[in-house]
Amino acid sequence: xxxxxxxxxxxxxxxxxxxxxxxxxxxxxxxxxxxxxxxxxxxxxxxxxxxxxxxxxxxxxxxxxxxxxxxxxxxxxxxxxxxxxxxxxxxxxxxxxxxxxxxxxxxxxxxxxxxxxxxxxxxxxxxxxxxxxxxxxxxxxxxxxxxxxxxxxxxxxxxxxxxxxxxxxxxxxxxxxxxxxxxxxxxxxxxxxxxxxxxxxxxxxxxxxxxxxxxxxxxxxxxxxxxxxxxxxxxxxxxxxxxxxxxxxxxxxxxxxxxxxxxxxxxxxxxxxxxxxxxxxxxxxxxxxxxxxxxxxxxxxxxxxxxxxxxxxxxxxxxxxxxx
Amino acid sequence: xxxxxxxxxxxxxxxxxxxxxxxxxxxxxxxxxxxxxxxxxxxxxxxxxxxxxxxxxxxxxxxxxxxxxxxxxxxxxxxxxxxxxxxxxxxxxxxxxxxxxxxxxxxxxxxxxxxxxxxxxxxxxxxxxxxxxxxxxxxxxxxxxxxxxxxxxxxxxxxxxxxxxxxxxxxxxxxxxxxxxxxxxxxxxxxxxxxxxxxxxxxxxxxxxxxxxxxxxxxxxxxxxxxxxxxxxxxxxxxxxxxxxxxxxxxxxxxxxxxxxxxxxxxxxxxxxxxxxxxxxxxxxxxxxxxxxxxxxxxxxxxxx
Numbered sequence: 194x195x196x197x198x199x200x201x202x203x204x205x206x207x208x209x210x211x212x213x214x215x216x217x218x219x220x221x222x223x224x225x226x227x228x229x230x231x232x233x234x235x236x237x238x239x240x241x242x243x244x245x246x247x248x249x250x251x252x253x254x255x256x257x258x259x260x261x262x263x264x265x266x267x268x269x270x271x272x273x274x275x276x277x278x279x280x281x282x283x284x285x286x287x288x289x290x291x292x293x294x295x296x297x298x299x300x301x302x303x304x305x306x307x308x309x310x311x312x313x314x315x316x317x318x319x320x321x322x323x324x325x326x327x328x329x330x331x332x333x334x335x336x337x338x339x340x341x342x343x344x345x346x347x348x349x350x351x352x353x354x355x356x357x358x359x360x361x362x363x364x365x366x367x368x369x370x371x372x373x374x375x376x377x378x379x380x381x382x383x384x385x386x387x388x389x390x391x392x393x394x395x396x397x398x399x400x401x402x403x404x405x406x407x408x409x410x411x412x413x414x415x416x417x418x419x420x421x422x423x424x425x426x427x428x429x430x431x432x433x434x435x436x437x438x439x440x441x442x443x444x445x446x447x448x449x450x451x452x453x454x455x456x457x458x459x460x461x462x463x464x465x466x467x468x469x470x471x472x473x474x475x476x477x478x479x480x481x482x483x484x485x486x487x488x489x490x491x492x493x494x495x496x497x498x499x500x501x502x503x504x505x506x507x508x509x510x511x512x513x514x515x516x517x
Numbered sequence: 518x519x520x521x522x523x524x525x526x527x528x529x530x531x532x533x534x535x536x537x538x539x540x541x542x543x544x545x546x547x548x549x550x551x552x553x554x555x556x557x558x559x560x561x562x563x564x565x566x567x568x569x570x571x572x573x574x575x576x577x578x579x580x581x582x583x584x585x586x587x588x589x590x591x592x593x594x595x596x597x598x599x600x601x602x603x604x605x606x607x608x609x610x611x612x613x614x615x616x617x618x619x620x621x622x623x624x625x626x627x628x629x630x631x632x633x634x635x636x637x638x639x640x641x642x643x644x645x646x647x648x649x650x651x652x653x654x655x656x657x658x659x660x661x662x663x664x665x666x667x668x669x670x671x672x673x674x675x676x677x678x679x680x681x682x683x684x685x686x687x688x689x690x691x692x693x694x695x696x697x698x699x700x701x702x703x704x705x706x707x708x709x710x711x712x713x714x715x716x717x718x719x720x721x722x723x724x725x726x727x728x729x730x731x732x733x734x735x736x737x738x739x740x741x742x743x744x745x746x747x748x749x750x751x752x753x754x755x756x757x758x759x760x761x762x763x764x765x766x767x768x769x770x771x772x773x774x775x776x777x778x779x780x781x782x783x784x785x786x787x788x789x790x791x792x793x794x795x796x797x798x799x800x801x802x803x804x805x806x807x808x809x810x811x812x813x814x815x816x817x818x819x820x821x822x
Contacts, residue, residue, distance in 0.1 A: 208650055223669045333802035335752055337759050337775070338794045341782060349783050452655035456756055460779075471760055474665045482669065486662055490654075497653040 212490035270480035279484035290465035296385030309400025328394030340387035560602035607769035621689030626696020634704025648694035744808030
């Protein structure tokens with residue numbers, strides 16, 4: 194087990210080095226840090242001196258080493274537009290994105306279990322058919338169209354909910370949260386509903402098919418034969434055994450949810466990391482783009498490594514099968 | 518003729534005829550592909566021909582509404598292009614990118630998967646590790662960051678010129694691990710069989726065994742995921758274009774039309790986004806439905822009970 198963890202961590206470090214190298218290559222080949230600093234009106238000789246001073250004439254590997262060293266100390270360069278350290282900019286935008294993902298997750302969890310279970314035990318009811326049809330269509334509708342429809346219905350026609358921005362936020366220990374104010378929560382509803390719309394159909398289908406499979410097994414038949422109450426069989430015997438695959442998938446899918454925040458944030462002008470990233474691309478803010486790349490890379494590598502190690506703890510097969 | 522007869526009497530064609538969902542979805546898909554192929558013939562206007570576009574025609578509503586004109590059936594967009602024609606051309610671009618990207622990722626994935634599965638050992642370990650690592654990052658993130666890097670590297674103007682091949686490249690890169698995994702899995706199954714053994718005993722070279730003997734037997738799962746991947750690729754294109762990292766507004770695709778209309782959708786000009794949106798959803802829906810049916814039919818586990 195110890196060897197497995199070491200192997201997994203080493204691999205994670207290797208991946209991080211590769212991501213850092215991509216980030217470094219982007220920064221190295223696009224954009225000119227000297228021009229970013231001094232503008233156009235400085236003589237060539239002075240520029241050259243500055244280049245030398247900044248170490249831009251050193252061998253590439255030396256520069257890469259310096260890039261990694263600085264990155265390890267939390268210095269990912271300075272944003273050209275914001276005039277602040279890039280990491281600070283990203284950290285200040287992170288709460289918005291995380292709260293959006295959180296809101297969508299809450300909605301998914303609230304709806305997928307009851308609906309999934311219902312469609313599994315009553316597959317022929319009209320509601321189940323409706324849900325299945327809607328989930329098929331839901332998979333084909335891109336998240337930004339869902340968002341536009343939601344804005345049109347609830348924001349423009351009915352005027353029930355705000356359609357852009359985060360509303361009033363409060364700062365709790367450096368974390369700007371919209372979860373504690375009524376206005377912030379109202380602003381969160383439409384974005385999280387549209388974000389949840391990409392995953393909800395998949396989850397309902399997953400729970401439904403897992404549950405239907407479990408309901409066919411022998412031990413469920415035995416439970417019926419024992420004369421247990423219906424709810425006891427459904428919830429305690431069947432549902433509990435559908436949970437494991439669902440949890441397995443959930444860990445992976447949270448990352449996908451994060452990816453789709455980029456689209457949701459654009460539609461709702463939600464001031465999160467994705468919105469910031471797209472602005473950085475528009476403004477050719479290379480430092481911020483590279484910092485985003487590194488931060489997202491770290492995030493996914495850490496999540497995947499932790500998930501893999503957890504699997505390894507639970508399931509000894511993975512430790513061997515995962516490494517040919 | 519014989520091949521046709523065999524096809525006509527096959528289980529595949531039989532179940533296709535019997536399944537209304539498959540029939541309808543395939544017909545709609547076929548129709549949309551035909552329409553996009555013949556867009557230059559069908560479309561009353563050419564959205565790329567600037568001499569026929571008049572900005573004074575901008576934002577004319579569909580012909581059945583107040584202020585609509587006979588000339589523009591579905592109205593016009595903000596640049597004064599006939600929306601119906603622009604949508605046809607847009608569908609053409611989207612379908613071309615979708616199919617191109619699937620071909621690209623398919624070839625890349627098949628080469629990697631086949632090599633990894635057949636050669637095995639260290640090569641397999643290395644290639645599949647690379648695929649695993651990329652697989653652990655959502656494809657959309659990979660696509661968005663790649664196209665952002667390309668856009669910075671090429672500059673916006675050059676990127677817009679090369680948008681279509683670049684998008685094929687970007688979407689292809691972001692999705693190849695799926696093919697590599699699928700192909701490798703079925704190669705591992707095929708490798709044990711006698712005909713591969715026989716081919717090896719005759720002394721054929723490994724490349725020939727891989728591509729002429731094993732590959733044809735692994736194509737069924739590839740075909741199944743390819744349909745879904747086309748829908749996925751078209752949606753990726755739309756998402757990238759919507760974010761401003763894909764097709765520019767001057768080169769209509771379904772995504773760039775939706776993006777162009779989005780700024781005007783709540784100020785009354787709802788049709789610029791709505792019609793391309795409906796077309797996009799219809800296209801992806803029929804491809805997904807057909808892909809689901811294909812998966813059920815070609816799945817040997819379900820085949821004839």
